[in-house]
Amino acid sequence: GERLFSASNQEIMAGWTTDIYFIKTREILRAMGLDGTEVTAEIFAGREGVLAGVPEVKTLLAGTGVEVWSLPEGEWFGEKEVVMRIHGPYDRFGIYETAILGILASSSGWATAARKCREAAGNKRVVCFGARHVHPAVAPVMERAAIVGGADGASCILGAKLAGQEPVGTLPHAVMLIVGDTVEVALAYQRTMPQGTPVIVLVDTFKDEAEEALRVARVLGKDLAAIRLDTPGERGGVTPALVKEVRARLDQAGYNHVEILVSGGLTPERIQLLSQAGADSFGVGSYISGAAPIDMTMDLKEVTGKPVAKRGRIPGITPSPRLQRIL
Amino acid sequence: GERLFSASNQEIMAGWTTDIYFIKTREILRAMGLDGTEVTAEIFAGREGVLAGVPEVKTLLAGTGVEVWSLPEGEWFGEKEVVMRIHGPYDRFGIYETAILGILASSSGWATAARKCREAAGNKRVVCFGARHVHPAVAPVMERAAIVGGADGASCILGAKLAGQEPVGTLPHAVMLIVGDTVEVALAYQRTMPQGTPVIVLVDTFKDEAEEALRVARVLGKDLAAIRLDTPGERGGVTPALVKEVRARLDQAGYNHVEILVSGGLTPERIQLLSQAGADSFGVGSYISGAAPIDMTMDLKEVTGKPVAKRGRIPGITPSPRLQRIL
Amino acid sequence: GERLFSASNQEIMAGWTTDIYFIKTREILRAMGLDGTEVTAEIFAGREGVLAGVPEVKTLLAGTGVEVWSLPEGEWFGEKEVVMRIHGPYDRFGIYETAILGILASSSGWATAARKCREAAGNKRVVCFGARHVHPAVAPVMERAAIVGGADGASCILGAKLAGQEPVGTLPHAVMLIVGDTVEVALAYQRTMPQGTPVIVLVDTFKDEAEEALRVARVLGKDLAAIRLDTPGERGGVTPALVKEVRARLDQAGYNHVEILVSGGLTPERIQLLSQAGADSFGVGSYISGAAPIDMTMDLKEVTGKPVAKRGRIPGITPSPRLQRIL
Amino acid sequence: GERLFSASNQEIMAGWTTDIYFIKTREILRAMGLDGTEVTAEIFAGREGVLAGVPEVKTLLAGTGVEVWSLPEGEWFGEKEVVMRIHGPYDRFGIYETAILGILASSSGWATAARKCREAAGNKRVVCFGARHVHPAVAPVMERAAIVGGADGASCILGAKLAGQEPVGTLPHAVMLIVGDTVEVALAYQRTMPQGTPVIVLVDTFKDEAEEALRVARVLGKDLAAIRLDTPGERGGVTPALVKEVRARLDQAGYNHVEILVSGGLTPERIQLLSQAGADSFGVGSYISGAAPIDMTMDLKEVTGKPVAKRGRIPGITPSPRLQRIL
Amino acid sequence: GERLFSASNQEIMAGWTTDIYFIKTREILRAMGLDGTEVTAEIFAGREGVLAGVPEVKTLLAGTGVEVWSLPEGEWFGEKEVVMRIHGPYDRFGIYETAILGILASSSGWATAARKCREAAGNKRVVCFGARHVHPAVAPVMERAAIVGGADGASCILGAKLAGQEPVGTLPHAVMLIVGDTVEVALAYQRTMPQGTPVIVLVDTFKDEAEEALRVARVLGKDLAAIRLDTPGERGGVTPALVKEVRARLDQAGYNHVEILVSGGLTPERIQLLSQAGADSFGVGSYISGAAPIDMTMDLKEVTGKPVAKRGRIPGITPSPRLQRIL
Amino acid sequence: GERLFSASNQEIMAGWTTDIYFIKTREILRAMGLDGTEVTAEIFAGREGVLAGVPEVKTLLAGTGVEVWSLPEGEWFGEKEVVMRIHGPYDRFGIYETAILGILASSSGWATAARKCREAAGNKRVVCFGARHVHPAVAPVMERAAIVGGADGASCILGAKLAGQEPVGTLPHAVMLIVGDTVEVALAYQRTMPQGTPVIVLVDTFKDEAEEALRVARVLGKDLAAIRLDTPGERGGVTPALVKEVRARLDQAGYNHVEILVSGGLTPERIQLLSQAGADSFGVGSYISGAAPIDMTMDLKEVTGKPVAKRGRIPGITPSPRLQRIL
Numbered sequence A, B, C, D, E, F: 001g002e003r004l005f006s007a008s009n010q011e012i013m014a015g016w017t018t019d020i021y022f023i024k025t026r027e028i029l030r031a032m033g034l035d036g037t038e039v040t041a042e043i044f045a046g047r048e049g050v051l052a053g054v055p056e057v058k059t060l061l062a063g064t065g066v067e068v069w070s071l072p073e074g075e076w077f078g079e080k081e082v083v084m085r086i087h088g089p090y091d092r093f094g095i096y097e098t099a100i101l102g103i104l105a106s107s108s109g110w111a112t113a114a115r116k117c118r119e120a121a122g123n124k125r126v127v128c129f130g131a132r133h134v135h136p137a138v139a140p141v142m143e144r145a146a147i148v149g150g151a152d153g154a155s156c157i158l159g160a161k162l163a164g165q166e167p168v169g170t171l172p173h174a175v176m177l178i179v180g181d182t183v184e185v186a187l188a189y190q191r192t193m194p195q196g197t198p199v200i201v202l203v204d205t206f207k208d209e210a211e212e213a214l215r216v217a218r219v220l221g222k223d224l225a226a227i228r229l230d231t232p233g234e235r236g237g238v239t240p241a242l243v244k245e246v247r248a249r250l251d252q253a254g255y256n257h258v259e260i261l262v263s264g265g266l267t268p269e270r271i272q273l274l275s276q277a278g279a280d281s282f283g284v285g286s287y288i289s290g291a292a293p294i295d296m297t298m299d300l301k302e303v304t305g306k307p308v309a310k311r312g313r314i315p316g317i318t319p320s321p322r323l324q325r326i327l
């Protein structure tokens, strides 16, 4: 049958996802007898952020024999700061330029967005729900980067595993619609899930959230860990006033132990407002997964030991005391 | 050793990149004896654009036995328009919701950005140079989507192949810096590359672009297909005035046959301006590869033949005469 | 006991609500033997609008013996246009200047706002619900002016009567909260109200509006004339999407005859959007009742037959062919 | 003959200015045997301001037997703060909801605007000249509220009386135009008015203000208390430079005792600027009288002792320690 | 004694106002034997406008033997359009580059501003009153350029003469203040000035403009040609409302023949508004005299017959069919 | 032949550049026997700035016998502050009003702009290159005023001399284009110029600035004082990044002694940025020479010892302790 269009690890390692000009470069340098020229390359970032993707770069370059220095995974870097340096014969790593930059640019973009959510949420829980906006081949890359940036967990199975965690999540609107009643689903969830699984119930499918939250709390009692508010824009979205009122109605009815998980178009600004209103945890989607990549540039700064640079850049190695040898 | 973090085709097909709640959903529905419930789901888009990713979705669902209707690959869709409909037992496709939405959201985002470049460029050539901003696992997905959207070619090897093309590209600054002189590289390129490969030379590494363009044209003559302008921001970037002047100086020296390829931070607006100034082709990077995904939402609209919807949506199947049966 | 602070008809006619300077003016002119000086005064408006209040001015001046010309009640006037002219001995009407200007300024402000709602609503029904923002002494003045401007009805009893209509309205949230269930109230309403009273039920007190609308429709059937949406800002207010969905759900359940009355912060812009979404009538509050008065100015333009004016104004009578003799 | 359209005290007390739905409510509750249900209602404000109208509400509710708590007349309240609480059988006060809210909303709007003028004027005199923008039935309500908010006096006779003051004011342009010369009017004023009435003369009717001020000062000498500047927009309005110059010319001619009263489109910002330039008192019109009402909302928060609230509000009595029992 | 700092014609012709680098250039070219090199230079403008200063450039270059082509004096030119071309041995005209560019830049700036006033005024009279904002050495240059641009006259004696006109003007505030009364000055003006001099009287020195205009008209009758309004900002400046009222009061008193000349901060926008209000002529000051110079650039485009240009410009002579040979 | 249009010193002293109304004024006052009236006039500024032009005013008034007080040349004055006072018979100085105001307005405008560049540049060198934007008759006035304001030098010969300095400057693009190579010109400059002249070479004519700077440095070595960057807008202009890179490349090659002079569209903001990036001196053109004049107004404030003023101004002498007697 047909294949998916994403590249496998083997295809990437073999250089199949590189820009064609690095292949041409290798041929020309060979023809000129310059393919083994020792060079030093530096990678710097177009804007500040959190570095992510270093272990994948290490995997890519592990067998090439080049020397690599890098900022640590998860470190904050400044605009134009050098985040990685590679030294060795050019033909050992030139064909990986496209892949290395792509890994760092996209992973750091995701990690940086997660960091901003982390800061907005203080000590409260941030979970990445963004897998549905990216291709499944990179969903685990994205979720792992989000955890590097500061998310507490992720909903995609492989992404959570790669970060050494269990995936987290509740139930979608679909199951509610198939069963036809939120309370019935909640009871089935309680019966079916393994002992210890926290019961979190989505309460905006059929009824006003405050009403449904109380219905569910009445049947599950102490077994209800949290309710989830994911109110659609057509009903005003999740607002501070909604969170405050649901909190108050739960408390007045004696359900102070039930936490409130919010989701739907969250940004750092909205996380902060909803947290002040009483939300306990935050499911963040497109703010993380749709974050723009952070432009990464690789420049040759030395060729056979002599400082070089193209026009517009300063020749020679940039002093970067925070870099650490990783290969 | 270590693996890359991206998922293989097999992992995706096995549901490893799905959100955990679809797994839970399956278990609960089974416990309730509802797992085989016949449902109809619709996918609609948060903003208008070009649909891409349909073949991958077809690959995913091919063995499940569900019926699928879709807009054709490459079709323009409106805001909130239904782009795909799936009918069948819920447990046959529920676990693929995350993957399907991710494929369509990211591919359509890329295709739509490429379409806007296409429209700005009129009949001139647009090439996707954006692989360096995305993870290598999806670089081919992105480049194929760009071609669906209207790009004429792409630089990444696997991406071009998947779209049935040869990859296109010239040479990076790195080879210039290793060799030390643009003209020498140009001559080596001419000698080394197979007969028929168009010779395109990057002219902003060492010297003023107008001066370097003339130096290269003088040695290659009729063999020079194009020069590439990629002037860095530190030297003012590629501007209409620069393109006009280089064109005039080439023409005055008799090199009317030499085309001008421009790159560097291109957007549809800049493509239009540079095209008017005389540029012949356009290498587009982050405008395409950094395009935001187009939010896709899947809603159940019928359960066992009866119209349903969550609060905020209109129950029942949306009339969508443009959908075509694909499975 | 204590009185309310508003003035009675008698107090107004006696000049008790005039600015003190008109009293002083009368005394001084008398002392100078000039109190009977024949003058012509003109009233013009600071901005364009709908004229209202003419009958009250006529009542005020009826016994004074002066001649009065006016634009008709309900007529559109331009910025700086003369809307009324008074001719006669100054001491017959000077003390009413404050009252006349106040009547015209406030009434025209309300009528003009109502006209804009009228235009936004096309042929659909606009009802004034604004009594709660103005002092009860002027609530009937305001509602009558709204009807002059184009409202189809008003909720305040005396206001509607003065405009020759029955007051219109449904039931407040209070009765819902006292009874505890919307459906029970709806049934009582149906039983209690005189034959022929249209049954309109407010559906946002306890439950999601779509759910509550269907519950009420199921018990009242053909007897339900309309449901009213007045969703609070904390639940997103009344939006086009909400109206569309409630309409669709009512129609799918066979209640096409049930109309939708919307209220809550309506403006001409929102009226237009909600009308397009399917709303049938509009309850407008503060947009009408909180409308700013339209500044009215009275200038003497002739004294004993000779043109005069203060600095900044053009002496003599302004040609105003649209004025009609009313006294 | 005809009546004015404003309601008398008796009509208001009889419930004729209420919204019709409170009448219907009473009938339905009676039919259900629920009319005597004990409830607690709270009134809160849409934006912050100065509370006014409490004595009128007290008058309205005095005979009903309900218990009432309120912030004191003239107190500052915050956004959404509870300003009044009513407890008792619903049918004793339900029909007054419209009137109570209207009294508080409009009176507090006026008082709040006056307070801002007060703050801008520091220790200098602020007089309300706004009667000409409101219906004469509420002119005294407005002026009394302005004095509650901080105005030093008002020009409307009944308004001033209700606030326990004498009305204040000078002479209008009309008397100048009838007599034909400002100096002649000034002399007549001096002769005619009772001993002790401060002589304030308007100086912008015929001549440049500085010239006219000196003419009047020369004939009245020590008897001239103040001149009033009310320059029309067509002559640039009253500006800081005009005040400064008139002050300087009066002082150079030895009339340091003559004060300057300014009027015409004053706002807190303009009061502050004109005060710095040397103005001594301020006649404020439409800024106070055209102030938007402050939206007041009445919510039932307890029914027969149990906390309730409609969707969007938090059930139960809001802790409000600043409220004081008034009935 | 001391001299003024402005340069005489002789100093300018001798090259004393040139930038020092042209002197150095001459020495170096002589030392290299290149001083007689034949070159072609082009002058182009940074923004569009009206060309002025051509006769002075012709005077400067008349004896040098070079060939000169130019757009005609008073012609409209576009942005970047070539306005002048000079061909000949470089050392014949190189030292005049600074002077030529300065003449064209400042004169064209002034002429362009005058053109915009001309267009705003339609067929009405525009007079340049701007001498007081520029150094007296260039006042005549400025006024002549204003007339080239479209002004009807100028107030500075030498400027008017150079444009072949008589200077125009009325009387300043100073004479009013010395004499102490506008009417007395007007009578003296009528007695003293030669038969046929139009009598124009400034009416804003002491009294309200409308009052003073009528006083003057009453004593001069048919001999009064115009009054001038120059109201200071402290009195609101000259506004459309003021012009309309003065026009109306003059007409009502039978002085339809008296024209209205306005001045004070005029711009094309204000000219248009005041013209519509009835003003007959316009005295424009700083809008013309404070106009920014239009940047002019001189580029060598041929050296000994071969196209040249510095980086950023296109080599060779620009096709410019509108240029005409002037030397 | 033809003359230039600028006025000579003699023409200015003879009153030929005055506004015609001062001539008329003199005639009328003579006819009334008031020409010798003793008056006091004050000159004040429309906005704050640096006073320049005082010596020229002194030259103008030296023989008239009037008394003059002034702020010192180069002093900072505030908005509306009196900068000069003249006392004496009006006919001795009235005809110079236009010239005096023009001198002070334009000179102070230039001096103020130069002061802002001075402040932006700190201790670094600012040179005025603006002669090419003004008429050559005032180029020396402008450059002298720039030096009064704080410029270190000027390029125009007469301007520099009047300020007691040698003119400064390098070589224009013209000489480069005639010779055809920057290095050849640099060598000729070194050979030809007198011992001690600092060698400054413009490096943007043919090649990339960094490349050309190194070529010139290699041949001149220690004799190269500075390179000048004047990059045209078509190549991105002179940016901080360009300055930094050129500085770095010069330093890496051992040319730390070579300074960087920048020019081209400099403003105080750009001076500050380029200074931080490493520029050593600044050639400023149109920011100084195109600065708007600072409006100066002359008011009579005393006539024969009595305070006067036109409407809008305060009569009598303004206390101005900073004024000093200069005549």
Ligand SMILES: [Zn+2]
Binding pocket: A038, A087, A088
């Ligand atoms: Zn090495």
Ligand SMILES: [Zn+2]
Binding pocket: A173, A204, A205, A229, A230, A231, A232
């Ligand atoms: Zn939801």
Ligand SMILES: [Zn+2]
Binding pocket: B038, B087, B088
């Ligand atoms: Zn089926």
Ligand SMILES: [Zn+2]
Binding pocket: B173, B204, B205, B229, B230, B231, B232
């Ligand atoms: Zn490049």
Ligand SMILES: [Zn+2]
Binding pocket: C038, C087, C088
């Ligand atoms: Zn009459």
Ligand SMILES: [Zn+2]
Binding pocket: C173, C204, C205, C230, C231, C232
């Ligand atoms: Zn409601």
Ligand SMILES: [Zn+2]
Binding pocket: D038, D087, D088
């Ligand atoms: Zn009770």
Ligand SMILES: [Zn+2]
Binding pocket: D173, D204, D205, D229, D230, D231, D232
């Ligand atoms: Zn007035």
Ligand SMILES: [Zn+2]
Binding pocket: E038, E087, E088
């Ligand atoms: Zn020739």
Ligand SMILES: [Zn+2]
Binding pocket: E173, E204, E205, E229, E230, E231, E232
């Ligand atoms: Zn004036």
Ligand SMILES: [Zn+2]
Binding pocket: F038, F087, F088
């Ligand atoms: Zn004296």
Ligand SMILES: [Zn+2]
Binding pocket: F173, F204, F205, F229, F230, F231, F232
């Ligand atoms: Zn240059």
